[in-house]
Amino acid sequence: MLSRNFSLSKHNTFGLDVMAAYFMAITDTRDLKKLRNDRIFIEEKRMILGGGSNCLFLDDYYEGLVILIENKGINIVSEDNDTVHISAAAGEDWTFFVEKMVNAGYGGVENLSRIPGKVGAAPMQNIGAYGVELKDVFYSLQAFDLNTGELVNFDCNDCEFGYRTSVFKTIYKDRFVILSVDFVLQKNPLLKLEYGAIKQKLEDLGVHKPNIKDVSRAVTHIRESKLPDPKILGNAGSFFKNPVIHNLVFDDLKKEFPDAVGFSNNHNTTKVAAGWLIEKAGWKGCRKGDAGVHKNQALVLVNYGKATGREIYSLAMEIQQSVKEKFGILLEPEVNVF
Ligand SMILES: Cc1cc2nc3c(=O)[nH]c(=O)nc-3n(C[C@H](O)[C@H](O)[C@H](O)COP(=O)(O)OP(=O)(O)OC[C@H]3O[C@@H](n4cnc5c(N)ncnc54)[C@H](O)[C@@H]3O)c2cc1C
16 A cells, blocks of 8 residues: 655664655565556656665655565475575565575575565675675576566576676666565585684684584674664664775785775775775764764764764765775765665
8 A cells, every 4th residue: 555654764774764755565566566557656756675774865755655575485496406496575584584594404695694684685786795795696586677567587697796786776776676586505505614704703602513504603693793783773784885996006005004904806906995994084983963983893874863864974975085085095885875
């Protein structure tokens, strides 16, 4: 049912007190087909919403239609001795999906444990953590084209996955509603333990022969110790992407700042830790009204209570400007601004 003046305060992890002029929760394709014929759909601007954990609403009133994705279902499509092909509805909670896979012994998503949000948004920015990205386990997805009303399948190439991006974040933004995502997971998985503090955490937990459950547990522990819980302190995780620069530029940065943090890529480029840049520019722990930079994680902007989206955004823009002036490097927001 289409609602008017619907509060989104429980639908965005910044905890912003935002209202949508029009709102509709979608549980299947028929809802979308019906919605396409509605006057509100035709006349108003619109956005697609999952768990709201990567969104920043600038104003306290969104003058348009918010389409919330709430379809459910996780099914095995096929399996053999080594792999299992799973299809998950876009409205399923990502953490619930990962836990279900880990408990079933299907490997591949354990490093992506506890990323907030829903399954449908995961391909949107090719979510990643601890050395694994969504594209590593992705098979295909099905999406509803809001322009034509047709269902379209996308394989990995069609999605053009990159670092925190895909066609759904660029050329097809707000056009395709992702309805389901298909994954290929492993029954005898190779664990990825090299990234971050996973090995150390497993040792701390007294685990010597880890399985996927142990890795998921280690990642959960690390995340809980490093990142603020949005239920307690509003945030959307990393506000900016880690900028990718040429190795030669990073070498120059290192000469001036020997403690600069970067991770070498394959193609003559280095991913610089945006958190390091922001911290070095003096922003860590800084607070302007109720908008702030987290005291332990400079990459995470937080809402201490009554900040507006615009206050958080203007703090982000000040940070962007100051990092540009100090290092000549442009920070690109990871968070989707509406
Ligand atoms: C504490 C915290 C930690 C985080 N850690 C990570 C991390 O480690 N790695 C990482 O990659 N991200 C991380 N994030 C960001 C976020 O969790 C992911 O981007 C997540 O996939 C967003 O899911 P969502 O359902 O909340 O999407 P939303 O915030 O609702 O939407 C995000 C974007 O996707 C679009 N969208 C949502 N659903 C659909 C759909 N079904 N079809 C088409 N478009 C859609 C929206 O229009 C919007 O542009 C973190 C966020 C928080 C708060």
